[in-house]
Amino acid sequence: MIDSHCHLAGEEFVEDLPAVVARAQAAGLSRALVIIAAEDRAERSRAAVVSAAWSEVRFSIGVHPHQAGQFDTDPSEAARTTRAAIAAEPSARAVGEIGLDYHYDFSPRDVQRAVFREQLQLARELKLPVVIHTREAEDDTFEILRQERADEIGGVFHCFTGDREMATRALDVGFHVSLAGIVTFPRAIELKEVARLVPIDRLLVETDSPFLAPVPHRGKRNEPAHVVRVAEVVAELRGTSIDEIGEATSKNFARLFVP
Numbered sequence: 001m002i003d004s005h006c007h008l009a010g011e012e013f014v015e016d017l018p019a020v021v022a023r024a025q026a027a028g029l030s031r032a033l034v035i036i037a038a039e040d041r042a043e044r045s046r047a048a049v050v051s052a053a054w055s056e057v058r059f060s061i062g063v064h065p066h067q068a069g070q071f072d073t074d075p076s077e078a079a080r081t082t083r084a085a086i087a088a089e090p091s092a093r094a095v096g097e098i099g100l101d102y103h104y105d106f107s108p109r110d111v112q113r114a115v116f117r118e119q120l121q122l123a124r125e126l127k128l129p130v131v132i133h134t135r136e137a138e139d140d141t142f143e144i145l146r147q148e149r150a151d152e153i154g155g156v157f158h159c160f161t162g163d164r165e166m167a168t169r170a171l172d173v174g175f176h177v178s179l180a181g182i183v184t185f186p187r188a189i190e191l192k193e194v195a196r197l198v199p200i201d202r203l204l205v206e207t208d209s210p211f212l213a214p215v216p217h218r219g220k221r222n223e224p225a226h227v228v229r230v231a232e233v234v235a236e237l238r239g240t241s242i243d244e245i246g247e248a249t250s251k252n253f254a255r256l257f258v259p
């Protein structure tokens with residue numbers, strides 16, 4: 001099993017990282033993709049601590065739409081920051097999370113779009129996949145992906161919460177769909193439909209730790225070990241075994257982010 005999206009270098013894990021990693025490994029996890037905020041010096045330096053605690057982790061580094069506003073005078077500076085952080089991290093394998101968040105609107109939308117675009121161009125140049133965060137910005141996300149020929153870049157829609165139509169759009173540009181703990185929530189009817197329809201070779205599972213703990217851990221700090229619960233629910237929905245979900249998602253992960 002692999003957690004394809006977590007923030008293990010976040011300050012929430014500073015105090016007990018070795019225990020968190022030990023629980024992940026005891027739960028059967030072989031790897032995780034750890035997201036690093038490119039502009040966050042402290043988080044970048046903690047990446048080395050995470051690597052030392054768990055050498056199999058891989059990193060995805062980028063400027064999140066929430067932080068895009070820091071680059072309002074020069075959006076290309078966001079891509080330069082991401083480029084430098086990736087160059088300094090030997091286990092970096094992806095650009096992200098990047099994208100658009102019109103739910104919180106922490107950054108002006110035009111700046112979010114420019115910063116997203118700059119980082120897609122960087123990913124193309126570096127030949128790395130992208131990890132996309134998109135919330136209430138579906139049409140603009142797909143329009144930018146089309147303009148930037150993202151089908152040639154590839155990657156994943158992380159913490160997917162869209163409907164079946166949006167899942168189809170993501171699959172049509174060749175992207176993977178990653179399901180998080182939200183799929184375990186009883187009222188996530190539409191998302192459970194998505195969990196059934198995504199082809200097995202395009203599926204990933206994640207925790208987005210420390211956020212979004214699945215049922216029955218809801219409301220507490222989330223951690224990578226809980227990805228097993230996500231996989232269990234996805235397996236139930238698809239009428240298959242958790243082993244098959246673990247094997248398929250690990251294979252998909254390897255294709256995207258390993259070695």
Ligand SMILES: [Zn+2]
Pocket residue numbers: 097133158159
């Ligand atoms: Zn996100």
Ligand SMILES: [Zn+2]
Pocket residue numbers: 005006007035097208
């Ligand atoms: Zn995240």
